[in-house]
Amino acid sequence: MSALMLEVKSVQAGYGPMTVLDGLSFQVARGERLAMIGRNGVGKTTALRAVMGVVPLRGGSILFAGEDVSRLSAHQRAERGLGLVPQTRDVFPSLTVEENLLAGLKRRPKAALSEAYDLFPRLAERRHNGGNQLSGGEQQMLSVARALLGQPRLLLMDEPLEGLAPLIRQELLAAFRHMGQQTGISVVIVEQQVDEALAYAGRAVILDHGAVVHEDDAAKLAKDTDTLERWVGMAVH
Ligand SMILES: Nc1ncnc2c1ncn2[C@@H]1O[C@H](COP(=O)(O)OP(=O)(O)O)[C@@H](O)[C@H]1O
Ligand SMILES: [Mg+2]
Numbered sequence: 043m044s045a046l047m048l049e050v051k052s053v054q055a056g057y058g059p060m061t062v063l064d065g066l067s068f069q070v071a072r073g074e075r076l077a078m079i080g081r082n083g084v085g086k087t088t089a090l091r092a093v094m095g096v097v098p099l100r101g102g103s104i105l106f107a108g109e110d111v112s113r114l115s116a117h118q119r120a121e122r123g124l125g126l127v128p129q130t131r132d133v134f135p136s137l138t139v140e141e142n143l144l145a146g147l148k149r150r151p152k153a154a155l156s157e158a159y160d161l162f163p164r165l166a167e168r169r170h171n172g173g174n175q176l177s178g179g180e181q182q183m184l185s186v187a188r189a190l191l192g193q194p195r196l197l198l199m200d201e202p203l204e205g206l207a208p209l210i211r212q213e214l215l216a217a218f219r220h221m222g223q224q225t226g227i228s229v230v231i232v233e234q235q236v237d238e239a240l241a242y243a244g245r246a247v248i249l250d251h252g253a254v255v256h257e258d259d260a261a262k263l264a265k266d267t268d269t270l271e272r273w274v275g276m277a278v279h
Contacts, residue, residue, distance in 0.1 A: 044108030054101030064252040077243035085252040125194030135174035158187040179210035
């Protein structure tokens with residue numbers, strides 16, 4: 043058994059004539075939480091989509107739990123245990139919370155459903171409410187809960203805290219921590235909320251122009267304001 047959950051090796055990917063990922067390499071250990079940060083447009087979303095198989099590789103390879111999944115479809119990768127919470131919350135407004143959770147699932151994973159409700163008690167309270175009646179934070183909980191119903195071993199989350207008030211961000215992060223303790227799941231979290239992402243993660247990579255330009259222990263990087271200012275360019279604290 044590979045000690046690594048994910049190995050991204052020299053990946054190239056893009057859209058039309060544009061190259062976005064240009065020699066992207068990083069690794070995620072089993073049970074590890076990796077933060078991926080960087081300025082807008084550097085390729086973070088594309089990186090997660092390439093790992094999931096939504097964006098095709100033009101070069102390099104992706105190993106998941108030791109298996110080369112580079113040529114597998116997104117569906118096949120989901121079956122292997124990869125899950126993605128996309129940047130846009132894809133909640134169906136006309137379905138209830140519970141219908142949203144069960145949409146697209148072939149069998150009704152009762153145990154997984156009750157685990158998702160344990161993790162997000164707010165969703166349990168609102169299980170019969172419509173998707174259009176949820177707050178931004180609740181929609182984000184629903185997106186994460188839905189990804190968890192696929193029982194992923196590695197969850198890729200694209201800016202899950204975006205647009206949420208500080209208290210709701212803390213509530214979500216507490217649920218993510220709880221999720222890690224319960225399931226031992228590995229996580230890659232892309233975030234603009236750098237302080238919060240680094241407090242949550244164990245290790246961090248910084249992307250620029252579609253490649254990793256810096257890698258460090260998350261707690262160390264949180265204090266390394268020179269590096270953060272150089273590559274992320276936002277006032278931290
Ligand atoms: N579907 C797409 N078609 C064409 N270009 C895209 C598409 N998605 C993203 N891009 C471009 O790819 C680059 C990287 O985008 P993205 O991966 O979304 O970066 P980030 O998530 O770091 O902000 C940007 O220049 C963006 O405009
Ligand atoms: Mg993005």
